[in-house]
């Protein structure tokens with residue numbers, strides 16, 4: 319999606335939430351200069367496009383079948399609830415996460431995770447692009463909501479947020495069906511509820527803080543455990 323569209327999405331979310339929310343102002347601020355920069359540097363934008371086109375899914379598959387298969391499965395539909403499904407995920411999002419997991423020169427990673435740090439550290443930028451393209455091209459398996467009692471609460475939060483509490487609708491950034499919106503907003507549909515719940519709690523505790531402009535931290539901060547569980551269960555059944 320273009321930056322302009324990303325900005326429009328944010329504006330839409332901002333409208334749903336009311337204009338006083340701190341995150342929307344921050345997010346809009348962080349998007350605007352980038353949009354300007356893109357206009358000013360068409361050559362750079364072209365180079366980035368060519369880069370994506372060069373992704374080699376066969377090379378990606380070779381890495382996946384040797385290393386990642388143990389936890390994420392050969393087609394990215396991991397059976398274990400602690401390991402996220404990667405099939406059908408937005409490739410730029412996968413690439414960003416792998417970059418964020420890889421510890422920098424100071425030994426710190428933007429997304430701290432002891433398991434993924436080691437695997438990301440072995441990957442070059444090309445490797446990351448190739449595995450991302452491979453996983454993105456796989457067909458995501460569907461899941462199901464397990465708790466009938468909370469599905470209505472989960473659906474309401476997902477589609478409309480909670481205006482009174484200032485929670486933006488998840489759909490405004492992640493798409494009506496949870497398929498994600500390229501390139502910034504990840505796919506959520508069909509994800510293991512346990513993984514989604516753990517991420518929302520990590521954002522809330524600010525243990526995961528690699529979301530640009532704090533978009534997810536500010537939303538999760540307003541959610542109760544029950545709301546997090548309800549929306550996570552609902553998302554598992556989205557398709």
Ligand code: HEC
Nearest residue numbers: 385386388389390400401402412415416431433434437449
């Ligand atoms: C030993 C198990 C294990 C292996 C092997 C493994 N992963 Fe992971 N991966 C995980 C776990 C667990 C998480 C969730 C981390 C968290 O809770 O934040 C994860 C998260 C990820 C994410 C973030 C997904 C998201 O939705 O944000 C990506 C991308 C990823 N792994 C890619 C890979 C790739 C590529 C490989 C192979 C080079 C790989 N993983 C190998 C266990 C593993």
Ligand code: HEC
Nearest residue numbers: 331486487488491502503504514517528529530533534549
């Ligand atoms: C303003 C836009 C926006 C809204 C609204 C939003 N999100 Fe997000 N969300 C993001 C962005 C951007 C990321 C990716 C962060 C990163 O780069 O690591 C994300 C990431 C996530 C992740 C991590 C996915 C993964 O695979 O690890 C989950 C889970 C999530 N969002 C759930 C939700 C839920 C549930 C709601 C509604 C209550 C919601 N989001 C509302 C922008 C948004």
